[in-house]
Amino acid sequence: MCGIIGFTGGREAAPVLLEGLKKLEYRGYDSAGIAVAGGGRLTMVKTSGKIENLCKKVESTEISGKTGIGHTRWATHGAPNDTNAHPHMSPDGRFAIVHNGIIENFAELREELIAGGAEFLSETDTEVVVHLLSRYYDGDFKKALMKTVARLEGTYAIGAICSECPESVFVTKVFNPMIVGVGIGENFFASDVTALVSHTKNVIYLDDGELAELTPEGVTIYDATGKEIQKKVSRIMWDMEAAEKGGYDHFMLKEIMEQPHALKSAIDPRVKNGKAALSELCLSDEALRGINHIIITACGSAYYAGCAGKYTIEKLTRIPVSVELASELRYSDPIVDEHTLLIVLSQSGETLDTICAMRELKARGVSTVAIVNVVGSTIAKLADSVIYTYAGPEIAVATTKGYTTQVAVLYLFAVYMAEKIGKIDDAEAKRLTGEILQIPSNIQRAIDLNPQLPELAKKYHSNSSLFFIGRNVDYAVALESSLKMKEISYIHSEAYAAGELKHGTIALISENRLVIAIASYEELFDKMMSNIKEVKARGAKVLGVAREDMKKIVAEADDVIFVPNADPLFMVPSEIIPLQLLAYYVARENGCDIDKPRNLAKSVTVE
Numbered sequence: 001m002c003g004i005i006g007f008t009g010g011r012e013a014a015p016v017l018l019e020g021l022k023k024l025e026y027r028g029y030d031s032a033g034i035a036v037a038g039g040g041r042l043t044m045v046k047t048s049g050k051i052e053n054l055c056k057k058v059e060s061t062e063i064s065g066k067t068g069i070g071h072t073r074w075a076t077h078g079a080p081n082d083t084n085a086h087p088h089m090s091p092d093g094r095f096a097i098v099h100n101g102i103i104e105n106f107a108e109l110r111e112e113l114i115a116g117g118a119e120f121l122s123e124t125d126t127e128v129v130v131h132l133l134s135r136y137y138d139g140d141f142k143k144a145l146m147k148t149v150a151r152l153e154g155t156y157a158i159g160a161i162c163s164e165c166p167e168s169v170f171v172t173k174v175f176n177p178m179i180v181g182v183g184i185g186e187n188f189f190a191s192d193v194t195a196l197v198s199h200t201k202n203v204i205y206l207d208d209g210e211l212a213e214l215t216p217e218g219v220t221i222y223d224a225t226g227k228e229i230q231k232k233v234s235r236i237m238w239d240m241e242a243a244e245k246g247g248y249d250h251f252m253l254k255e256i257m258e259q260p261h262a263l264k265s266a267i268d269p270r271v272k273n274g275k276a277a278l279s280e281l282c283l284s285d286e287a288l289r290g291i292n293h294i295i296i297t298a299c300g301s302a303y304y305a306g307c308a309g310k311y312t313i314e315k316l317t318r319i320p321v322s323v324e325l326a327s328e329l330r331y332s333d334p335i336v337d338e339h340t341l342l343i344v345l346s347q348s349g350e351t352l353d354t355i356c357a358m359r360e361l362k363a364r365g366v367s368t369v370a371i372v373n374v375v376g377s378t379i380a381k382l383a384d385s386v387i388y389t390y391a392g393p394e395i396a397v398a399t400t401k402g403y404t405t406q407v408a409v410l411y412l413f414a415v416y417m418a419e420k421i422g423k424i425d426d427a428e429a430k431r432l433t434g435e436i437l438q439i440p441s442n443i444q445r446a447i448d449l450n451p452q453l454p455e456l457a458k459k460y461h462s463n464s465s466l467f468f469i470g471r472n473v474d475y476a477v478a479l480e481s482s483l484k485m486k487e488i489s490y491i492h493s494e495a496y497a498a499g500e501l502k503h504g505t506i507a508l509i510s511e512n513r514l515v516i517a518i519a520s521y522e523e524l525f526d527k528m529m530s531n532i533k534e535v536k537a538r539g540a541k542v543l544g545v546a547r548e549d550m551k552k553i554v555a556e557a558d559d560v561i562f563v564p565n566a567d568p569l570f571m572v573p574s575e576i577i578p579l580q581l582l583a584y585y586v587a588r589e590n591g592c593d594i595d596k597p598r599n600l601a602k603s604v605t606v607e
Helices: 012-022 052-058 105-113 127-136 141-150 251-258 258-270 285-289 300-317 352-363 379-382 400-421 427-437 439-448 453-462 473-489 499-502 524-534 551-555 572-589
Strands: 003-008 031-038 039-050 068-073 094-102 156-164 169-174 178-183 187-190 203-206 211-215 218-222 292-300 321-325 340-346 367-372 385-388 466-472 492-497 516-519 541-547 559-563
Touching: 003 094, 003 156, 003 169, 003 300, 012 031, 012 052, 012 187, 012 473, 031 052, 031 094, 031 156, 031 340, 039 094, 039 379, 068 094, 068 156, 068 169, 094 127, 105 127, 105 178, 127 473, 141 169, 141 211, 156 300, 178 218, 187 211, 203 211, 218 559, 251 258, 251 572, 258 400, 258 427, 258 439, 285 400, 292 300, 292 352, 292 541, 300 321, 300 340, 300 379, 300 400, 300 473, 340 352, 340 400, 352 367, 352 379, 367 400, 400 427, 400 439, 400 572, 427 439, 439 541, 439 572, 453 541, 453 559, 466 473, 466 499, 473 492, 473 516, 473 559, 473 572, 492 499, 499 524, 516 524, 516 572, 524 541, 524 551, 541 551, 541 572
Parallel strands: 292 321, 292 340, 340 367, 367 385, 466 492, 466 516, 516 541, 541 559
Antiparallel strands: 003 068, 003 187, 031 039, 031 068, 094 156, 156 169, 169 211, 178 187, 178 203, 211 218
16 A cells, blocks of 8 residues: 655656555555656645656656655545645645555654654644654754654655755655655665666665665665664565556456466476475474474465365365465454464565564564565565465556465465474375376366356346355355455355355345356365255356366356366365456446555555
């Protein structure tokens, strides 16, 4: 959520900032703005609504300067209007700042500042920062910013410029993503590499409490005490082409179609001598044998990936696995000890609830494994072990390849651990790994088997409410499928364990109500047929999902989506693909903003 871009160099800043903000649109926002330093003054332009509104406003404004900051805001404190939009400028026009996150003690700081004569223009928590900067400034920009952040409680990434230092831009962060881009004669910062890669692939990942000063000549990093420190410069391994639509109408469709390749990238490097090999896992065989409880924690789709992985891990390792929402786990006073393993899932690696849950359990002595996509992210740095999914950039807000690559890594973990603790032998480890290696081709087949999905979307898109049902791992698929449908098509959708229908939910089944029945789990196929009959008897329309050898479903369902035959332990990726596509085509039929659903953000960095 929210996006930040900063620039200083030898060219006009405004076009660079606007281009960067456009690259950050996918993160979710409701207002945008830029501020530029030049000619001994700061010029600020901001507006509610889309970046195209900001571009029009900039065109009609005299704005010149080679250092600047930009922001896309997702409203938390104060309505999404022009006044509350970022940047915020000090009353004397000397400072402008942009801010991601939440200043938790802003109310008391605001009262203190008002008592000292400050006048506030906005309803935001952010405006206290620029007033504090103005109060502490005595000619030393860096010192004023350090004094300011020392007063702040909460989460933030802050970028700041000063009219008296027109070639410097400062940035600092706590619990929020921030990346410094290192160029030649120009330097950048941004909350996401997508805003940087068209200019430079050399980046520095800031740690919490660090402060960076950017000038055209270079980048200087300071620790929390103001002491200069040296930081590693990393290389981004993908280019801007990977973040473009490549001829598809939407990023989401492109990313769905990229999944065979993404899964191959996640799986193949982790197979050695025909078996799962997780060299990134910093746990000895003895430590693995000492684990008696596994907790998987995440939010949103990552949580549902955990729900899918639970079945396979438990089946193969015979260790109890609980899947917990991170927003609940951190407050639940969990029963854990040194024999507990925490697996943390996050596409961005910056999900605040997940970070806080992870910190809480680490403080209790729990070993942590992170499964993330973004290199250098906060969760990756916090974890004892980190396994990257290698999914590549994911621009659409609704995750697709992020989810399936997380599931694939959980599969690899299950096989790897099961062998290490002696639950499966060498031959079985090779057989199971061979099944995992088939996932990319199974995904492609799932796409090829279902050319009728656009027509099914035309048939069912006008439903105001629908249900997904499934049993065992198919229930986990139902949870993620339902989320995809509701978040991009805005249709009310609920997922239920099919066996629970008769315990209340069946009261909601009415004439022509669409029920999507996922019935690929062979052991419970007959039970699912009974559930389909139950809802059909009450007038429901049924769209079935089954393996291609389960032809009996045709006799009961109104329409059927077939998926490839595969080992039941590893079915989820090929099952979810056609349901992702169905959600996409339904949303398209309904004219929705598919890549940027309303009120949603790609990376949720506030509670």
